[in-house]
Amino acid sequence: MSRPRVFLVDDHGLFRAGVRAELGDAVEVVGEADDVEPAVELISERQPDVVLLDVHLPGGGGQRVVEAVREAHPHVRFLALSVSDAPEDVITVIRAGARGYVTKTISGPELVDAVIRVAAGDAVFSPRLAGFVLDAFAAEPGLVGAPPSFDPELDQLTQREREVLRLIARGYAYKEVASELSISVKTVESHVSAVLRKLQLSSRHQLTRWASERRLL
């Protein structure tokens, strides 16, 4: 596969320059934008493989960029990159269609790895996002106060998916998860993608409530 074409959206010029330097020659940076509107325009024009997207932008959340581009250019993929620990922000941008979330403290090689993974259509979960998902899907449906689930398959994680997420939260890379569970890396990737799909599509009432409650704590 050739070098992925990457577009950066972040309102801090200094940060964009830092990311550019860290990505180095492993990817081709085709453009930058510092707000929602220029980002939508330039992404539509340049058609990058991966957009590295800040969750917080002056003109609205990062999810507005995803929503505006997704319909017309479904092949453009988004990876959220944020300092925000607020689950609400992270869950919102993922549910808008981003294929993963990493924190801004991620190291250069790890970021390159994540970009390549997203460009290939896989999902990227940082330990923190894995923790969020485990937390959000923790309450067993059927508990007191939990509304009935209309689609159990979407609203619950399988045992295997939980195991994979736990190891990611413990700091394991996909390769390490695979060898720990004696499965292939491809299988790990498909589990994570399945979890991402559930996270995006689940109508699970708890998910939003959980995110907003966490914010209030």
Next chain:
Amino acid sequence: MLGGVAGGVARWMGMDPTLVRLGFVLAAIFSGFGIAVYIVMWLILPADGDTESIASRAVHDWRGIVLALSLVPLVVLTVALGTALGIGWVSGLAVPVGIGAGGAILLWRNVGSDERRLVAPLVRPLDRLGLTGRGSWRTLVVRALIGMVLVGGGAYLLSSNHATLRPLEGVGLVVAGAVVVFGPWWLRVARDLVDERQGRALAEERADMAARLHDSVLQTLALIQRRSDQPGQVVKLARAQERELRSWLFDGRAPGGAEDDDVMLSQAVHRIEREVEDLHEVAVEAVVVGDCGLDDELRSLVAAGREATVNAAKWSGAPVVSLFVEVEPDEVSMFVRDKGAGFDLENVGSDRRGVAQSILARVERHGGKAEVRTAPGEGTEVGLHMPRRKR
């Protein structure tokens, strides 16, 4: 004691401040002029280290002066009534109280912020009086006419000494007239004081915010600039600052607040994250799934987890230590992992084995389980498990 006036006067006259204070108190009790004199002197005398007095600021405060002058008709009325009814102490007290209240309004509007705290209780009764709109010119004229008729009627009744008409009715008319004419003005005075106070509250909140940012962020930035030649220190400072801001913005915890008593497991885990990052120059990535209250068993689990984290920070050489905690219905698990040097479990220096054993023993003593997985070059992971106490 209040505005520091007595102390100032005492120093100026070379007397004992206690004597001067006693004088003011006696004067206040016997004539009421003590209070008025005190407040006026507070206005006129500049504070220590301050070149201009409050009064020199107050003379430019037209609004304040108008507000203070609104008390004049009230004072005149009280004096007139007191004299007419032959109640000497009422008219005697009206003038000093009026001067005092006017002075208090000017003080309130013009004092510095630390003195304002002292003045607030003096002014509060005035601004409780209420809120009302102001009238148009026509209502003003009508009101003035009605008021004059009422006051005039009252004055006539009082002065005519008509035997059948009792003076009380005259007093009633005069008071009603005064209220009709001046009432809205007084209410506006009160409302202005309320507005004033709300504006002040807003300004104080902003000042508080600025102070917090100054104490934390700006200080850290200054430190970072001074230590720019020590990258380790800079990273440490930046991370500490980041955590503090985060906990303020996202969790609503005040920076620098007391947090010695962790009640919840997640608090204790994030404290490990903070403290280990501060002491050893590594990043600790803590992920907590679920939460529960701390009991003795969980405290020992947290203590063991902390030791494992410190070990990883000290010995592994890895830049990041992962700390994962999950609360399940019947068990709490904690995993501390680094991708650093690792070691041979069978063949380690006695100091490191000692540490590993103390971690394991601590957890097992409280009914938990622990395991260490490591090999040279493959990093280390310590897993700790503690059953949850049934409630």
